[in-house]
Amino acid sequence: MRTRFHQDLEQLTVMLEQMCLGDGNAIAMATDALLNADIEQAERAIDLCARVAAMGEECEESAVMLLALQAPVASELRRVVTALQLSGNLARMGGLCAHLAELVRRRHPEPVVPDSLRDTVARMGAAAVHMAGSAARVLATGDAEGAAGLDAEDDVMDGLHRDLLNAVLGPEFYDGAPTAVDLALLGRYYERFADHTVEVGRRTVFMATGAVLPE
Amino acid sequence: MRTRFHQDLEQLTVMLEQMCLGDGNAIAMATDALLNADIEQAERAIDLCARVAAMGEECEESAVMLLALQAPVASELRRVVTALQLSGNLARMGGLCAHLAELVRRRHPEPVVPDSLRDTVARMGAAAVHMAGSAARVLATGDAEGAAGLDAEDDVMDGLHRDLLNAVLGPEFYDGAPTAVDLALLGRYYERFADHTVEVGRRTVFMATGAVLPE
Numbered sequence: 001m002r003t004r005f006h007q008d009l010e011q012l013t014v015m016l017e018q019m020c021l022g023d024g025n026a027i028a029m030a031t032d033a034l035l036n037a038d039i040e041q042a043e044r045a046i047d048l049c050a051r052v053a054a055m056g057e058e059c060e061e062s063a064v065m066l067l068a069l070q071a072p073v074a075s076e077l078r079r080v081v082t083a084l085q086l087s088g089n090l091a092r093m094g095g096l097c098a099h100l101a102e103l104v105r106r107r108h109p110e111p112v113v114p115d116s117l118r119d120t121v122a123r124m125g126a127a128a129v130h131m132a133g134s135a136a137r138v139l140a141t142g143d144a145e146g147a148a149g150l151d152a153e154d155d156v157m158d159g160l161h162r163d164l165l166n167a168v169l170g171p172e173f174y175d176g177a178p179t180a181v182d183l184a185l186l187g188r189y190y191e192r193f194a195d196h197t198v199e200v201g202r203r204t205v206f207m208a209t210g211a212v213l214p215e
Numbered sequence: 216m217r218t219r220f221h222q223d224l225e226q227l228t229v230m231l232e233q234m235c236l237g238d239g240n241a242i243a244m245a246t247d248a249l250l251n252a253d254i255e256q257a258e259r260a261i262d263l264c265a266r267v268a269a270m271g272e273e274c275e276e277s278a279v280m281l282l283a284l285q286a287p288v289a290s291e292l293r294r295v296v297t298a299l300q301l302s303g304n305l306a307r308m309g310g311l312c313a314h315l316a317e318l319v320r321r322r323h324p325e326p327v328v329p330d331s332l333r334d335t336v337a338r339m340g341a342a343a344v345h346m347a348g349s350a351a352r353v354l355a356t357g358d359a360e361g362a363a364g365l366d367a368e369d370d371v372m373d374g375l376h377r378d379l380l381n382a383v384l385g386p387e388f389y390d391g392a393p394t395a396v397d398l399a400l401l402g403r404y405y406e407r408f409a410d411h412t413v414e415v416g417r418r419t420v421f422m423a424t425g426a427v428l429p430e
Binding site: 063064067068073074077078081084085168169173176177178180181183184188 | 278283286296299300380383384388391393395398400403
């Protein structure tokens with residue numbers, strides 16, 4: 001029975017990793033949709049996010065089942081609890097991708113992102129995709145260095161977010177309040193997505209080692 | 216031992232309720248700070264949010280301890296798992312109040328909210344305070360009607376949020392992009408706060424009855 005239990009635990013981690021890879025794909029698609037005012041790509045991103053949400057529910061059910069049937073203790077208990085919490089973070093990341101894609105839908109056929117800020121948004125998207133990949137690797141390996149690397153990546157994202165807001169709030173922004181509002185929300189979605197990847201890294205390391213990374 | 220276990224379970228619920236009441240106070244203070252450009256009130260709100268976050272960690276630790284020491288099953292397991300999840304929602308609500316208060320800090324001594332939108336923001340604040348109170352009552356009583364009531368209250372919040380965005384995006388908004396950006400973020404924070412109260416209600420009812428409320 002313990003062998004089956006360990007397989008189930010592994011399976012839980014695999015599900016989290018799959019969710020994280022799904023989030024990475026979803027944010028890549030949402031960014032693509034944003035930069036190209038591509039409504040079909042936006043719809044595909046939204047569909048993918050719904051699948052990630054369904055995986056989150058499945059993951060949660062598996063975790064509760066493991067608690068009920070196996071009553072794990074010590075590091076194994078911590079692992080199941082962490083899976084429960086992370087499935088929330090990973091589902092929320094999908095929700096943020098869906099919000100990005102919904103901006104495209106609402107503005108279509110007009111683009112959300114003015115030409116002057118395409119580069120910044122593209123870089124935010126690339127950073128988010130990379131962070132989702134790093135988080136998936138940390139999930140797969142429990143690698144503490146990878147988790148610390150996510151903190152550094154988050155600093156880059158925060159810098160890009162600041163650049164975006166400064167541009168929107170600066171004297172040379174002529175695209176009007178509606179575009180300013182969309183860009184502020186868009187910036188917030190990317191930033192929150194990145195925060196969740198950091199949280200995934202931090203909690204995974206805690207699960208793997210018991211070590212708490214500094215905030 | 217079972218009696219002690221049931222006391223600990225009750226205590227977990229009390230902690231969640233305290234967090235929720237703290238969130239209600241924090242959003243009342245943050246709204247007050249926003250409407251009166253009151254930096255001291257903003258600082259008090261931020262301090263309170265830090266205390267709610269600390270309560271969340273305590274609550275999480277208690278839940279993990281209960282899982283480890285008592286290996287609960289069935290409805291009691293569901294209750295501990297729900298407490299784990301809700302402490303995340305309730306801590307996040309505090310985080311959103313802190314974001315509201317930080318808007319005040321960033322703009323001080325200028326007000327965040329233009330006169331034309333004071334009434335809408337005041338009503339969003341009042342709705343959020345009320346929803347936190349309803350969620351705390353649902354936590355205390357497991358009342359399914361109270362949870363359904365939160366859905367209706369959330370519709371009111373969504374309406375106010377739409378009013379705010381329509382005003383910001385409308386032709387008669389002359390306050391400029393920086394104010395538009397702050398108002399868009401502010402609207403988003405209130406809306407997310409309300410969403411979390413709905414989630415608290417929904418999960419609490421599930422915990423109490425096993426019934427899943429429709430999304």
